[in-house]
Amino acid sequence: MKKNILLSIFSGLLLWIAWPPTPYTTFLLFVGFVPMLIMMENIIQSHVGKKGKKIFGLTFLGFFIWNTLCIYWVYNSLKMIGPITAIPISLIPYSLGPLLMATACWLYYRLRRITNRGLSLFGLVCFWIGYEYLHQTWDLNFPWMTLGNGFAVSHQWIQWYEYTGVYGGTVWIWIINILLFLIYTGLREGKSKALRLSLIVAFVLALILPLSYSLYRYHTYQEQPNPSNIVVAQPNIDPYAKVSDIPTGKQINILTHISDSIGQPNTEFFIWPETAISDQVNENRIHSNNYFLQIQHFLNKYKNGNVLTGAETFKLYDTRATKTASPTDQPNQFYDNFNTALNIENSAEVQFYHKSKLVPGAESMPFGDALSFMKPVFEHLGGATGSYAGQPEPGVFYSQGGIGVDPVICYESIWGEYIAESVHKGAQFIAIITNDGWWENTSGKDQHLDYAKLRAIETRRWVCRSANTGISAFINQRGDIVQRTKWWVKTAIKQDINLNSDLTFYVLYGDYIPRAGCVLAVIGIILILGTGIKRIKKI
Known part of the structure; x- marks a missing residue:
């Protein structure tokens, strides 16, 4: 024995x-x-x-x-x-x-x-x-x-x-x-x-x-030449401080400053990390939101520029429009919270993607109604169980120039088939936005980066990764890390990537x-x- x-x-x-x-x-x-x-x-x-x-x-x-x-x-x-x-x-x-x-x-x-x-x-x-x-x-x-x-x-x-x-x-x-x-x-x-x-x-x-x-x-x-200039920002804001200690407007100022420091007239995407806009944003009133206007002002000098950023958002309903909707303090009013990726451009067009692969226990209640009695327990422990809604299918953002990008939020980057579905829909590169600072300087952040290389190979797409505290990176279609930042450093990096519209066998059949x-x-x-x-x- x-x-x-x-x-x-x-x-x-x-x-x-x-x-x-x-x-x-x-x-x-x-x-x-x-x-x-x-x-x-x-x-x-x-x-x-x-x-x-x-x-x-x-x-x-x-x-x-x-x-x-x-x-x-x-x-x-x-x-x-x-x-x-x-x-x-x-x-x-x-x-x-x-x-x-x-x-x-x-x-x-x-x-x-x-x-x-x-x-x-x-x-x-x-x-x-x-x-x-x-x-x-x-x-x-x-x-x-x-x-x-x-x-x-x-x-x-x-x-x-x-x-x-x-x-x-x-x-x-x-x-x-x-x-x-x-x-x-x-x-x-x-x-x-x-x-x-x-x-x-x-x-x-x-x-x-x-x-x-x-x-x-x-x-x-060999990659087929089809260049696009991308900037990835790493603001290096302590995840425990970003919600309470540092005003969201100041955080956006940090992001716009480091992005502008290396941006070019032909830069097409500025990619910012998960929950870069940490205040709750009402999606129904996005065009009057101060943070949205702040970002649009930054984009004035970038004619074809887009900001792909993480945000905390919510939607209000007059009826319980979704299974996940919760009642507000107002009569006959309901809401959903989302961990969101936004694509903001110079026009009035705003695109939303709601994180679908939610972290069990932290972002969603496993088995829904069957374990709903556990919600007060998780809330007592400081969690946010069941507080996020998602969308049932992957999304694709399109720039004014017609470039398709797959917005991937943190945990979602370990689902190969889910990302392949976005590529099948028209994504020409992958943007991973994450906040790995919760794990501190452990191997978790390194594993998360390494797994992104697998998505590049499966889809033959460049991966542009923006992490709040690191590690941010550019990964080519062979899975090579072409550029990477250091951990816990405020910086931005840029790269001319090659867009790809060809579909691999795995993208087709999952x-x-x-x-x-x-x-x-x-x-x-x-x-x-x-x-x-x-x-x-x-x-």
Whole structure:
């Protein structure tokens, strides 16, 4: 038992060391699951009882170590509600993913009881993909630890994400780990030399072919010239001070000053961070809003200029027009709050995009009505649960010159398919606006930046990233970070990017891999349940 515990811990540590933003250790993803697979095999081949329970518990242990060490920074974003309260709340994201991962491994064990090792390992990959897709789509979504994200610091290896998205990386990691595991068990169990040789050949091909194609694609990819001058501003305003201590008008003055310091007559977009306008703005009266007028005044000298900025906005209704609307103090009046991206230009045209992928617990109440009784609890803890509404589909902003840009707000940047939908609608580059200052100077901000490189590859679009306190950056269509700022520095950077209107295979077809994996996972679960029912009937 002690040996199996050590194997599980070893897997967790290997996966942590391999994870972004650690450089030069990505290759450990190809071996990180091998100790875990050996541990499960040891239990399956043993004569102990309650094997399923042991597999679930030990896999959870390893995955909990991996997840907690990678996303420890979640605690920092919760410290404002008090260190004692933040600890149990932090355990939710630390534990929920590992629980789902351990469930996938438990299902593998159950499938193993009714079929052979090879088919069960295939089922394990499907169960894992099913967990990842569930964790991307349900109300408690947190796809931060999707396996394919692990290649974000080694983006030269996965240029084929333009065909598969990050789930192609998940499948690749599992194939390599499983082949190594089978080679090991083949040696341990004295399998034939021909079988072992075929497994070694399969391992080499599975590793070398995708890697070779990717490196070839990386070094031969050429962007089509279609330049546009973009300025990204980083005002470096303490997120805890921006709401209460620094007037919004002064914050906009900081943004206009650093933007104007490097702006050119042909600059087409000035990109400002999430909630750069921190006061609540009434969308129904935007044209008379002082902050809107302040920004339009700044744009007077930039004929084709646009300001794409984050803002806190709200809408008023005479009836309960949406499911998320709440009553005001006035009779027969309701409102919605939004975490918004605005596109402001010299004309009277203003475009709105409301953040759709809301952070569970902080920006939205998971499972809506079913857990509505929890709202007072979160409010007591200092949260804003359920206070934001969103929009059901991604958006595209268009400049006066016809340039399409995908406005992406913070957390949304880890949804590949969601961003691909905006590109399919006409976005020619991606603008990520975020405020990573809540996490402080931790690896969270670096991981968030690295994941943006994957969106560039999937869509073959430039990414222009504005972060309130850093790291702001420009990322080209190959996923290279062309420019980046330092953390906690007030600055602005500019770049001539190339707009792109071509659509990749992934943009056209989205997350087809996890959808197929989910169908196969459901079939596997039905087989497990069906066999269990038959056994009960025999009894």
